[in-house]
Amino acid sequence: MNSTLYHRWRKAKSVCMSFATFACAVVAIAPLGFVLFYLIKEGASSVNPAFFTHLPAPVGETGGGMANAIVGTLILLGLASLIGVPAGVFGGVYLAEYGAEKVNWWIRFGADILNGVPSIVWGIVAWALVVVPMRGFSAYAGGVALGFMMIPLVIRTTEEVLLLVPNGYREAALALGIPRWRMIVQIVMKTAFKGIVTGVLLAAARIAGETAPLLFTAFGNRFWTRDLKDPIAALPLQIFNYAISPYDDWHRQAWAGALVLILVILAINIVIRALTRERFAGTGR
Amino acid sequence: MNLTLEPHQPGAATVPSHQTAAAPATPAAQPTPATEIAFEVENLHSWFGERQALYDINLHVPATAVTAIIGPSGCGKSTFLRCLNRMHELVRGARLDGLIRLFGDDIYGPRMDPTLVRRRVGMVFQKSNPFPTMTIGENVTVGLKLNGVRNRSLLNERMEKALRMAALWEEVKDSLNQPGMSLSGGQQQRLCIARALAVQPEVLLMDEPASALDPIATMKIEELIQELKKDYTIVIVTHNMQQAARCSDHTAFFYMGKLIEFDKTEKIFTNPGNKQTEDYVTGRFG
Numbered sequence: 001m002n003s004t005l006y007h008r009w010r011k012a013k014s015v016c017m018s019f020a021t022f023a024c025a026v027v028a029i030a031p032l033g034f035v036l037f038y039l040i041k042e043g044a045s046s047v048n049p050a051f052f053t054h055l056p057a058p059v060g061e062t063g064g065g066m067a068n069a070i071v072g073t074l075i076l077l078g079l080a081s082l083i084g085v086p087a088g089v090f091g092g093v094y095l096a097e098y099g100a101e102k103v104n105w106w107i108r109f110g111a112d113i114l115n116g117v118p119s120i121v122w123g124i125v126a127w128a129l130v131v132v133p134m135r136g137f138s139a140y141a142g143g144v145a146l147g148f149m150m151i152p153l154v155i156r157t158t159e160e161v162l163l164l165v166p167n168g169y170r171e172a173a174l175a176l177g178i179p180r181w182r183m184i185v186q187i188v189m190k191t192a193f194k195g196i197v198t199g200v201l202l203a204a205a206r207i208a209g210e211t212a213p214l215l216f217t218a219f220g221n222r223f224w225t226r227d228l229k230d231p232i233a234a235l236p237l238q239i240f241n242y243a244i245s246p247y248d249d250w251h252r253q254a255w256a257g258a259l260v261l262i263l264v265i266l267a268i269n270i271v272i273r274a275l276t277r278e279r280f281a282g283t284g285r
Numbered sequence: 286m287n288l289t290l291e292p293h294q295p296g297a298a299t300v301p302s303h304q305t306a307a308a309p310a311t312p313a314a315q316p317t318p319a320t321e322i323a324f325e326v327e328n329l330h331s332w333f334g335e336r337q338a339l340y341d342i343n344l345h346v347p348a349t350a351v352t353a354i355i356g357p358s359g360c361g362k363s364t365f366l367r368c369l370n371r372m373h374e375l376v377r378g379a380r381l382d383g384l385i386r387l388f389g390d391d392i393y394g395p396r397m398d399p400t401l402v403r404r405r406v407g408m409v410f411q412k413s414n415p416f417p418t419m420t421i422g423e424n425v426t427v428g429l430k431l432n433g434v435r436n437r438s439l440l441n442e443r444m445e446k447a448l449r450m451a452a453l454w455e456e457v458k459d460s461l462n463q464p465g466m467s468l469s470g471g472q473q474q475r476l477c478i479a480r481a482l483a484v485q486p487e488v489l490l491m492d493e494p495a496s497a498l499d500p501i502a503t504m505k506i507e508e509l510i511q512e513l514k515k516d517y518t519i520v521i522v523t524h525n526m527q528q529a530a531r532c533s534d535h536t537a538f539f540y541m542g543k544l545i546e547f548d549k550t551e552k553i554f555t556n557p558g559n560k561q562t563e564d565y566v567t568g569r570f571g
Contacts (some may be wrong), residue, residue: 001536060475074505086481094539101377109397136464164411166414168410168412168414169377169414169416169417170413170415171408171410171414172410172477172480173416173427173431174372174375174403175370175403175407175408175481176403176404176407176427176428176431176432176480176484177373177400177401177402177403177404177405177408177432178400178427178428178431178485179431180400182431183431186427186431187416187427190418191416191417191418
């Protein structure tokens with residue numbers, strides 16, 4: 001009798017706790033639902049062909065689009081990748097394949113600290129390194145700020161996927177008399193290629209939405225940028241500028257911009273999912 | 286260092302048997318002094334960090350024959366094998382001391398490039414490891430390609446030859462563009478043997494090549510070893526004493542990092558000179 005009572009009490013506790021953890025999980029993903037719901041509700045009506053093909057309309061006129069900002073974001077991502085991908089990938093290769101244990105510890109520690117550096121700080125760094133010497137805001141400056149942010153992200157993911165490559169492949173390659181660097185490039189990196197691409201895409205998705213590092217580097221531009229030495233528009237910047245403006249039409253466009261931005265990031269994440277699923281299927285025995 | 290090819294003096298536990306005249310085995314199978322020596326190993330010690338793995342190994346591995354290395358787990362068999370193609374030093378903290386000559390060349394000499402040693406001394410691993418990103422054909426030619434061979438017809442010729450030597454050609458000739466991973470376990474292991482043979486090494490090291498295979502695949506590998514020994518020097522590490530008895534000409538028994546006995550396989554398994562060897566091969570321990 002006593003034991004059944006205890007048993008019931010324990011069961012009740014178990015149910016309560018299970019429910020509590022479930023509720024927390026719902027709370028954790030609820031913001032995603034809210035964000036998507038709100039963006040679609042407010043922004044969907046303003047996402048039209050003109051949004052993708054037109055420049056921003058002058059103040060007072062309705063309509064116009066964010067074509068320059070969409071292209072600008074792509075250009076900034078490209079510039080950032082020029083810095084972030086080689087530095088990050090080769091840094092990751094160093095950590096996984098070459099580095100001495102002590103050196104590696106410091107590099108990993110440094111990369112983790114850098115991952116936590118507030119993005120506005122990267123903006124200041126790029127401002128001091130690029131904007132001041134070049135005497136002006138530019139696409140280059142924005143690319144440098146975002147590129148710096150990419151490096152630690154890419155380093156860590158590259159290292160992780162390279163370490164997932166079984167050591168047997170390295171030994172097999174070396175036992176064939178293949179020089180070490182060719183073994184790394186042609187065997188290890190080739191085996192981990194999809195993982196490396198996934199890491200780069202993750203980093204790109206992460207920096208695509210950054211606003212703070214661009215505020216005083218890329219600066220934004222209401223027109224097409226013909227020279228990378230000039231300021232350039234970017235979706236997050238445009239959203240920020242439109243959102244704090246006093247015009248209703250701009251507010252609607254800001255919603256639309258936010259919706260497009262999150263759809264782009266969603267698309268990148270779907271590609272990543274597809275890549276990783278295939279990767280695990282590919283190396284399984 | 287001692288450069289002579291003459292028999293070295295037996296250490297405390299070392300019996301460099303094939304030169305001892307006392308061996309009563311049939312003279313035909315006895316390696317004569319004229320037998321070419323592939324590896325001369327002298328006073329080899331090796332360590333992993335602080336832990337010593339091999340103690341004073343002295344051993345002459347005869348060319349174009351099969352030498353089996355047996356002994357209980359952790360006795361240093363694999364470590365010894367990996368010293369022979371400079372794979373031992375790839376482990377962090379691993380080091381060694383002593384002399385190993387491959388057909389007269391000091392493989393740890395100051396000007397010897399480890400990658401060149403490894404091209405001359407091929408290796409097959411316990412777990413078959415075809416490269417997952419490559420087709421069957423690419424797996425065979427990868428060693429040549431990544432060493433700079435570009436000539437397509439040469440690559441194809443070597444690929445076919447290596448696959449034939451590995452007794453795999455008939456099974457895969459129509460599926461050379463399939464992934465290497467699509468083969469069965471035994472075929473994968475023969476693919477790895479073909480991959481090692483394609484770079485035309487002088488010696489083939491095999492680290493328990495059949496321990497993960499079923500009996501039929503194991504038999505194929507053993508038949509293959511008999512074929513290959515006509516052209517190659519083979520050193521095989523095995524847990525399986527029947528396998529050593531079946532397919533080797535000479536057998537070395539390792540125990541606790543020491544070479545206990547080295548002799549013709551027949552002698553090791555029928556009339557070992559050492560009590561520990563006898564206990565091991567008769568299954569009394571290990």
